Amino acid sequence: MRSDSDCTELSSPEASMLHDDDIEVHFASVADRMKLQEEVSAQVGIPRPASLPNHRSTTYEAFLAGDDMDNSTSCLEEMMLLEAIRRSMADCGYRQRHARTDVSEGDAKAYTVNEESRFILVRNIPALGATDELLRRLAEFGTVERHRLEDDHDDASEYVDVMWVQFDTVTAARRAKALAVKNPFYGSVLQISYRPQDERSSDTRAKLDERRELLQTRPAACSTAAMPPTTSVGRRTPTADCSIE
Known part of the structure; x- marks a missing residue:
């Protein structure tokens, strides 16, 4: 797990230099959390006090009890902040590449006769x-x-x-x-x-004709190479121990 000081923002140049094969989870920094808290406070419309208890269990119990308005507001802001961080991490692009759909620069690729050219x-x-x-x-x-x-x-x-x-x-x-x-x-x-x-139309036609000729001659060449060599077997003559009925 990485600390807040080692966090790399998703929009920074350092994040774009990471490889796709590396799966990393980025957490919001302290500045990002403070910014989100200010945005949540502005959306709620309740001014945030200068000093509030930071312990989550205390604010959560106060939120359930409904006695302290300041603690309830703090707990609501914290829960909305955690939900915003969770959604931002769910939308993160640092996921493992799919073996079939994602093709990087160095991966092998098959070319068809339509894509090849001289x-x-x-x-x-x-x-x-x-x-x-x-x-x-x-x-x-x-x-x-x-x-x-x-x-x-x-x-x-x-x-x-x-x-x-x-x-x-x-x-x-x-x-x-x-x-x-x-x-x-x-x-x-x-x-x-x-x-x-x-390519001109003549180049494309010559390329397709060459490929068609190759496909037509390949089965005959493969069948000839796969056949065992023929050996001449002479007529078998019976020996002295064999009796022909």
Whole structure:
């Protein structure tokens, strides 16, 4: 359990830096409790005295008895304060991620033929004038037909470049997306994503035809590989101990 001094407000930058996998319960600080008490007092419309007993059992008994108006008001404010804190903690976003619906940046993701493309977008490139070296790295996975720098992209800045690349095949783009990010590029980890929206109708048709041909030839290849090797068995000749009826 954390103390009031270690509390982090939900709207602070420190709270946004916490990982989703960490489940933390935040309690209201002293300043937050005082602020809520003032708001509750203003809503109730009864001025809060300067000095009131802080023990909850005393105020609760006085509230049940109804003798002391000040104690009853204090107990009512305290109960409303606890209810407000409970509701704020129930609405807290620090919950455990759902394994199926929540997908973070590093989780595995399956791509369909519709989402894959031979057009990719490379982000987080250090603006050091190393475009030729980056193209040589990408050329290890396939032929780079065209490329250009996207200066108007949202992720492009004075220190970071964004490059649009066109490969000759979807397979080359798939290998580049999976393998080109393994090693850092001048201290930065590259971020590669597909760009199917840049395809023409001929590119989409060629991609679908290639996928259809692969699906048609795959069952025949798998059945051929699964069959045991055929061996020639000659005619069996009876031995001397065998009698043929």
